[in-house]
Amino acid sequence: MARARADGTSEAQGAEEGEKRGSLVDDAYAAMRDAIRDASFAPGYQASEQEIALRLGMSRTPVHEAAIRLQEDGLVRVLPRKGILILALAPDDMREIYDVVIAMDGRAAELVAVLPEAARLAAAQTLDAHTDAMAAAHAGGDLPGWGVADAAFHAALIAQARNGRMSRIVQAINDQSHRARMLTLNLRPTLAASIAEHRRIAQAIRTGSAGAALDAARQHRIRARNELLPLLERFGLKHL
Amino acid sequence: MARARADGTSEAQGAEEGEKRGSLVDDAYAAMRDAIRDASFAPGYQASEQEIALRLGMSRTPVHEAAIRLQEDGLVRVLPRKGILILALAPDDMREIYDVVIAMDGRAAELVAVLPEAARLAAAQTLDAHTDAMAAAHAGGDLPGWGVADAAFHAALIAQARNGRMSRIVQAINDQSHRARMLTLNLRPTLAASIAEHRRIAQAIRTGSAGAALDAARQHRIRARNELLPLLERFGLKHL
DNA sequence: GCGCGCCATCTTCCATGCAAGATGGAATAC
DNA sequence: GTATTCCATCTTGCATGGAAGATGGCGCGC
Numbered sequence: 001m002a003r004a005r006a007d008g009t010s011e012a013q014g015a016e017e018g019e020k021r022g023s024l025v026d027d028a029y030a031a032m033r034d035a036i037r038d039a040s041f042a043p044g045y046q047a048s049e050q051e052i053a054l055r056l057g058m059s060r061t062p063v064h065e066a067a068i069r070l071q072e073d074g075l076v077r078v079l080p081r082k083g084i085l086i087l088a089l090a091p092d093d094m095r096e097i098y099d100v101v102i103a104m105d106g107r108a109a110e111l112v113a114v115l116p117e118a119a120r121l122a123a124a125q126t127l128d129a130h131t132d133a134m135a136a137a138h139a140g141g142d143l144p145g146w147g148v149a150d151a152a153f154h155a156a157l158i159a160q161a162r163n164g165r166m167s168r169i170v171q172a173i174n175d176q177s178h179r180a181r182m183l184t185l186n187l188r189p190t191l192a193a194s195i196a197e198h199r200r201i202a203q204a205i206r207t208g209s210a211g212a213a214l215d216a217a218r219q220h221r222i223r224a225r226n227e228l229l230p231l232l233e234r235f236g237l238k239h240l
Numbered sequence: 241m242a243r244a245r246a247d248g249t250s251e252a253q254g255a256e257e258g259e260k261r262g263s264l265v266d267d268a269y270a271a272m273r274d275a276i277r278d279a280s281f282a283p284g285y286q287a288s289e290q291e292i293a294l295r296l297g298m299s300r301t302p303v304h305e306a307a308i309r310l311q312e313d314g315l316v317r318v319l320p321r322k323g324i325l326i327l328a329l330a331p332d333d334m335r336e337i338y339d340v341v342i343a344m345d346g347r348a349a350e351l352v353a354v355l356p357e358a359a360r361l362a363a364a365q366t367l368d369a370h371t372d373a374m375a376a377a378h379a380g381g382d383l384p385g386w387g388v389a390d391a392a393f394h395a396a397l398i399a400q401a402r403n404g405r406m407s408r409i410v411q412a413i414n415d416q417s418h419r420a421r422m423l424t425l426n427l428r429p430t431l432a433a434s435i436a437e438h439r440r441i442a443q444a445i446r447t448g449s450a451g452a453a454l455d456a457a458r459q460h461r462i463r464a465r466n467e468l469l470p471l472l473e474r475f476g477l478k479h480l
Numbered sequence: 481g482c483g484c485g486c487c488a489t490c491t492t493c494c495a496t497g498c499a500a501g502a503t504g505g506a507a508t509a510c
Numbered sequence: 511g512t513a514t515t516c517c518a519t520c521t522t523g524c525a526t527g528g529a530a531g532a533t534g535g536c537g538c539g540c
Contacts, residue, residue, distance in 0.1 A: 023320070023523070048491065059525045064492080068305055072312040074405070080263070081492045081531050096405045099347055103406075107343035165314070165336045166343075169409055264494070288521065299495045304522080321501050321522045 024058050028066035031056055036075050036086055037178045043088035043239055052084070073172050088239035089180050091232040097177050098225035102218055104170055105154065108161035109201055109217035113210040115160075123160040124206035127153060131198040138191050147185050153198055157217070187231050193223065264298050268306035271296055276315050276326055277418045283328035283479055292324070313412050328479035329420050331472040337417050338465035342458055344410055345394065348401035349441055349457035353450040355400075363400040364446035367393055371438040378431050387425050393438055397457070420480040427471050433463065 032052065035041045053063045067084050070076045077085045112123050130153035137145035151174075158170050197220040204213035272292065275281045293303045307324050310316045317325045352363050370393035377385035391414075398410050437460040444453035472480075 025523080050491080060492085061524055061526090065305060065308055065523095068308050069312055072309055078492085079532095081490090082533085083491065096403045099351065099401075099403050100344075100405050100409070103343040103347035104340075107339055107346075111339065161339075163336045163339050165340055165413070169340070173405070290521080300522085301494055301496090318522090321520090322503090323521065 024062040025065045025069075028052075028056055028058065028062045029069050032063075032066055032070055033073075033075065033175065036070075037175065039179055041086045043086050043179070045086045046079075046083045047086070048083050074176050089177065090239060091229060094177065094180060094232060095225075095229060097173055098221065098229070100173055101154075101170065102221040102225065104166055105157060105221050106214045106218040108158050108163070108166060109205065109213040110210045111161040111163070112157065113205045113208055113213035117208065119160075120205055120208055123156075124202045126156050126160070127198065127202040127205070130156060131195060131202065134191075134198065135195050138195065143185055146191060147181065150194065151181075157201070184228060184231070187235070188224075188227065190227065194220070197223070264302040265305045265309075268292075268296055268298065268302045269309050272303075272306055272310055273313075273315065273415065276310075277415065279419055281326045283326050283419070285326045286319075286323045287326070288323050314416050329417065330479060331469060334417065334420060334472060334480075335465075335469060337413055338461065338469070340413055341394075341410065342461040342465065344406055345397060345461050346454045346458040348398050348403070348406060349445065349453040350450045351401040351403070352397065353445045353448055353453035357448065359400075360445055360448055363396075364442045366396050366400070367438065367442040367445065370396060371435055371442065374431075374438065375435050378435065383425055386431060387421065390434065391421075397441070423480055424468060424471070427475070428464075428467065430467065434460070437463070 032041070041047065049060045049063045049067065053060045056063065067076060067078050071078050075087060077087055079085055113120065115123065130149050133149035134146055134153065137143070137149055154170075158167055197216065201213060201216040201220065204216050272281070281287065289300045289303045289307065293300045296303065307316060307318050310324075311318050315327060317327055319325055353360065355363065370389050373389035374386055374393065377383070377389055394410075398407055437456065440456040441453060441460065444456050
């Protein structure tokens with residue numbers, strides 16, 4: 001069920017033809033996805049398959065097939081006979097994305113909270129470790145580090161729920177919103193509140209309180225949403 | 241943002257679904273998806289792209305690209321240099337699927353319940369109409385009709401939440417579980433309970449009780465899950 | 481100057497060819 | 511009889527060419 005994601009670091013430049021890894025389609029997919037994530041391909045940019053193929057040192061076919069997968073993931077749109085459009089995120093997209101993670105994180109927390117006690121305790125410990133990292137980054141003024149630890153917390157929460165479909169959905173959603181998260185990291189005022197809420201989620205899981213875990217995870221995401229969306233509107237960030 | 245899906249899922253826009261029959265890839269995608277849905281392609285069957293292309297009267301290329309989309313949707317698996325494998329659903333897959341719809345239906349109900357009053361009332365009326373159809377089918381012993389009306393209720397609930405990403409996720413999940421729903425329709429004992437629960441969801445939406453709507457939708461799906469999964473295990477339905 | 485149509489050009493869509501990996505069965509060794 | 515090797519065949523991965531649609535600029539009419 002797990003899609004093979006070649007997670008090699010992307011060289012955005014010349015694609016030297018070296019070792020034979022997976023398929024060229026996977027290479028093209030990974031390269032394009034990473035380029036979109038780090039904004040090498042800016043949103044709104046309209047690329048041609050020929051040009052990308054040339055840059056990656058392959059023919060148009062694997063680029064085309066990778067573009068289909070990226071479109072399915074919601075990262076680009078293939079305009080018939082016009083080209084590949086890198087999609088931008090509007091505030092309304094962020095609203096949609098938040099509603100999905102509110103639902104998923106809540107159910108995931110609930111599921112983890114009803115695991116057998118040993119698994120529950122291990123999960124809570126893992127989650128607390130990530131929260132510790134967030135607190136340390138916060139104390140040290142390391143904003144990117146805070147973001148990484150925060151992402152790790154939520155990724156661990158989903159992973160512990162042991163649901164491949166939920167994992168893939170959240171992964172796709174995260175790919176879409178990665179740019180926005182990077183941009184808005186320094187806009188978010190209440191890092192401390194997040195840390196406290198993460199503690200509450202882990203504690204509810206530790207005690208096996210499914211309802212409390214569900215509620216804590218939901219409220220955490222809902223607060224983040226209510227905090228971020230007005231900021232996006234205020235700053236007029238029409239496309240992220 | 242709405243991808244042109246052959247079955248016409250899309251956002252609310254005045255534009256009519258013209259169903260442009262321009263792309264062979266779309267044709268192949270729709271044909272293969274429908275064949276999988278109604279079990280013309282049985283799970284476990286390993287098809288060759290050449291054979292499908294021949295049957296659809298096109299070359300291998302559009303079939304191959306459609307297969308990529310179907311794989312992304314979780315309906316098939318493309319085995320490198322071996323063929324296209326129609327995926328089967330195990331009870332564990334149904335567990336995963338139910339957890340996703342529990343999360344999504346709950347959030348959707350909550351979102352609909354906080355709409356402005358006019359929209360809320362209209363939504364509740366639509367939902368009740370579907371529930372009426374379920375009751376009528378139940379009274380008339382029309383099991384397939386009951387299933388159609390039940391699906392319409394849940395589709396309407398998601399649609400009213402006005403979240404394209406949620407719609408697409410639920411649509412993909414439904415595509416995966418369609419066969420299983422058809423098979424298990426006559427195994428489910430408590431149709432009457434579903435009808436009563438649907439009424440509760442609609443009522444909570446009507447009164448704008450977000451928490452009650454969330455809980456009613458969640459409990460409805462959770463009960464269905466707890467009812468169905470043991471049946472699947474009992475009957476030894478390893479692959480659906 | 482201004483609007484309109486035409487066409488050169490750019491782009492994807494799809495068919496097809498070639499190459500390489502995977503497979504099953506036959507032939508062989510023991 | 512059993513295990514092993516080899517190869518004919520089937521399959522997809524990828525490259526490439528022709529075809530058709532979309533676009534923007536240029537010239538023409540006014």
